[in-house]
Amino acid sequence: MNQILDGLLKMVSDWNGKFEGAFNIRENGGCAGRRSTEHIKIETKQDKPGLDIRILPGTKGESVSIPACVTHGGVDDLTYNDFYVGEDADVTIVAGCGVHTETGEPARHNGVHRFFLAKGARVKYLEKHVGTGKGAGIRRIDPVTEVFMEEDAVMIMETSQIGGVDSTARITHATLGKNAKLHIHERLLTEGVQQARTEFEVVMNGAGAGVDLISRSVARGDSRQSYRSVITGNAPCTGHSECDAIIGENGSVAAAPELVANNADAALIHEAAIGKIAGEQILKLQTLGLTEREAEAKIVEGFLR
């Protein structure tokens, strides 16, 4: 395995020379390694690029990692991965993505991930994105995530993009059935002239469904971000979204949260705040002996934790 792939895998997944559990490593559109297990079957799609991942009902405590890496410029990778999570399964899915270019040519990965959670299934989904390498080649990651949750299904989605990606459009759609619960925690950092667009659309159709959507972002340098979320309640349900952004230098963030209640018992709340780091926060850490720069770094680190 080359060093670039090894480095990217370490950044976006729990790769330590090997994976525990089921895995598939996608490298520049090809397969660099795969393992299915007794309960988790990974198969190549026949009609288009990508994988079908079937997690058998009742599978507990197992993990599946499907990192995708682009290790040089001139690659525009597109993949469709479908996860079928059986009844009462409880698993962790890691789907990191790293793009690297040094040749001045663009490197792009576009992953379309669909999750079908059967009744009572629980998924912890970790998605880390990173761009590396020097040169002017554009590093681009455009993930699309679609989630379909049946009764009592639970999904915790932690998604982060901390540095190095020049352009991203991140689109997430979810549909929730009765008592299904979705927690999303997004962390985003843009610098230089990077651009990021994030869209969440969550529709709650079942009584007792709930979504908790937390987005925290930092826009520095001359970077630009836009955030849009639409939470729709079509049944008695609860929805909470919280969008916080720190901007520094000439960074810019546009946030457009939207709530749609089509049922009188849909309790939907949105909180949003955009601004620079509060002066009192810096002062407090300075009274503990940190310099202004150290204080800012700690505040951002905590904020994006």
Place this chain on the structure above:
Amino acid sequence: MLELKDIVWRAPDGEAILKGVSLTVPDDTLMAITGPNGGGKTTLARVIAGLEKPESGAILLDGEDITNLNVTERARRGVSYAFQQPVRFKGLLVRQLLELAAGGEMGERRMCEVLSRVGLCAREYIDREVNATLSGGEIKRIEIATVLLRHTRLTIFDEPEAGIDLWSFGNLIDVFKDLREHMHGSMLIISHQERILQIADRIAVIAGGVLTREGAAGEVFPELMSDAGGNRACCGRREGFAG
């Protein structure tokens, strides 16, 4: 020893808040600063910690002029300041804030020690964020813990009783009594609380931007109490709540 010489500070609108305050806090002394709300006590504390720059006057710590040093430099020379209204941080954990205060990694046992001194159970708090989900009393105790961890030669508490309920106020008094006994330096506590004034060595009264009285607690405290009976000009809240 802390010496303040003729400190003047104006609000951005030009109003003089401190009108020439001179005050000396000797070593191994717990000094309480009291006085009416709006009299300039918090401003004085912030000027000492470096959060506000005085228009004129000088601040000396152990003979060194620290007037032009910034907040970080003063903190590194041994000034600690517990905010009256503690700052909240989204994302930062109680554990991380305590470690920043302690200047390095802390074991769970040490976290437990310091948090139990302020009446909190470490297990319930160290992995919580220092955000708006903490109540006023909880964040105040964490604020005090950050200062306790620093063991500095000058520690300033700005109305430590504010936001703390009556039931746990007794514990807080014990914390200050304990600090008083093991003090290596000086302590300044801004307070309206009788029970804090009673454990002080010296009491200073700031009113209308000037120092109106300073002396041994044994002399000043009875005067304040007798004033408080009639024209209650400055302090002496007998009830447990303040701020």
